[in-house]
Amino acid sequence: MNNKRIFLSLSQQSGFEQKYIQKALDDNWITSGGPNVDDFEEVLENYLGAESHVTALNSGTSAIHLALVSLGVGIDDEVICQSLTFSASANPILYQTAIPVFVDSEPETWNICPEQLEIAICDRIRKGKKPKAIIAVHLYGNPYKADEIHKIAERYQIPVIEDSAEALGSSYKGKKCGTLGTFSILSFNGNKIITTSGGGALISKSKKAKEKAIFYATQSKDEAVHYQHSEIGYNYRMSNICAGVGLGQMEVLDKNIDSRIKMNHFYKAIFKNVKEIELFQTKGVFFSNYWLSTILIKENKSITPETLRLAFENANIECRPIWKPMHLQPVFSRYPYYGGNVAENLFKRGLCLPSGSHLTEEEKDRIKKVIHNLLNNYKS
Numbered sequence: 001m002n003n004k005r006i007f008l009s010l011s012q013q014s015g016f017e018q019k020y021i022q023k024a025l026d027d028n029w030i031t032s033g034g035p036n037v038d039d040f041e042e043v044l045e046n047y048l049g050a051e052s053h054v055t056a057l058n059s060g061t062s063a064i065h066l067a068l069v070s071l072g073v074g075i076d077d078e079v080i081c082q083s084l085t086f087s088a089s090a091n092p093i094l095y096q097t098a099i100p101v102f103v104d105s106e107p108e109t110w111n112i113c114p115e116q117l118e119i120a121i122c123d124r125i126r127k128g129k130k131p132k133a134i135i136a137v138h139l140y141g142n143p144y145k146a147d148e149i150h151k152i153a154e155r156y157q158i159p160v161i162e163d164s165a166e167a168l169g170s171s172y173k174g175k176k177c178g179t180l181g182t183f184s185i186l187s188f189n190g191n192k193i194i195t196t197s198g199g200g201a202l203i204s205k206s207k208k209a210k211e212k213a214i215f216y217a218t219q220s221k222d223e224a225v226h227y228q229h230s231e232i233g234y235n236y237r238m239s240n241i242c243a244g245v246g247l248g249q250m251e252v253l254d255k256n257i258d259s260r261i262k263m264n265h266f267y268k269a270i271f272k273n274v275k276e277i278e279l280f281q282t283k284g285v286f287f288s289n290y291w292l293s294t295i296l297i298k299e300n301k302s303i304t305p306e307t308l309r310l311a312f313e314n315a316n317i318e319c320r321p322i323w324k325p326m327h328l329q330p331v332f333s334r335y336p337y338y339g340g341n342v343a344e345n346l347f348k349r350g351l352c353l354p355s356g357s358h359l360t361e362e363e364k365d366r367i368k369k370v371i372h373n374l375l376n377n378y379k380s
């Protein structure tokens with residue numbers, strides 16, 4: 001049997017990329033910005049809806065950084081950030097020499113907890129500083145409690161940066177993720193639901209904010225014939241070749257979302273009668289693209305997340321713990337944290353399962369076999 005490694009989330013060409021890449025070469029636009037970048041932004045704007053003004057950038061991390069820059073976050077400003085996330089949500093806070101304030105998750109969506117968020121805001125205000133922004137994340141494609149979070153943000157007049165890096169195609173109450181924040185961001189890194197080989201986007205609410213983002217992303221050049229700069233600039237614009245890859249990928253976005261949801265159903269069937277293991281699924285107003293399917297393994301002496309992970313590893317299948325919360329990361333441990341141990345328990349009890357959009361029936365069988373073998377061993 002073929003024993004090729006199965007990855008957690010692997011990108012795959014759609015077959016449509018080549019014509020756009022060729023167009024970039026034919027146009028002789030082999031640089032950042034250009035016709036493919038404009039077209040890619042337009043396709044994304046059409047997908048997300050009329051209010052969205054998209055700036056294509058070289059990464060999702062750059063997009064978060066420019067959101068902070070656009071909001072005027074600077075030295076010693078405080079920025080609230082969901083603790084249970086990938087480090088790229090929080091790192092740009094430190095690029096601005098601002099201070100991250102981490103907040104725990106709630107168990108229903110695994111994302112930032114409204115109660116703890118409000119406690120954090122009140123306590124920071126009491127200590128003398130109102131947070132300048134809130135970074136909320138749709139982890140694994142599962143939307144956060146947007147109404148609750150945004151209501152609190154409005155009450156204290158704090159802008160929300162919506163980290164939708166993992167959630168293109170997800171929605172909350174029928175509204176697409178990537179359109180909910182004051183600023184929103186997407187990632188087109190190689191492991192995300194679509195790729196540009198490496199890229200991201202900042203989504204703004206106005207044309208003016210988009211133009212400012214492009215200004216920052218292209219070295220903050222003042223209007224002058226010589227190079228003149230009144231503000232710090234960045235080299236963050238998406239390349240015209242990468243945008244070509246993105247245009248090809250957008251043609252299969254819906255198909256990829258459908259495959260990820262089907263992977264979630266595949267796991268649902270496998271774990272249906274397994275009481276030790278609970279597959280995470282969203283309900284009601286929360287629509288997930290199921291970028292990654294995740295499980296929680298109940299406290300149990302026999303089977304642990306690590307035994308399952310190792311069983312997968314032995315079969316050359318990648319499987320990963322839930323992202324380690326930021327407040328537990330050595331690099332962030334000295335910053336304030338509000339909450340209990342919800343995120344920490346998810347980290348301890350959870351696993352991300354292989355969820356790629358292009359797994360073959362044979363590969364799914366390999367995954368199923370590993371799980372069945374392990375469960376049978378523990379039963380006997």
Ligand SMILES: *Cc1c(COP(=O)(O)O)cnc(C)c1O
Nearest residue numbers: 059060061086088089165187189
């Ligand atoms: C991938 C990711 C990012 C960063 O995106 P890049 O394009 O890799 O820079 C930010 N936040 C989350 C939650 C992510 O998963």
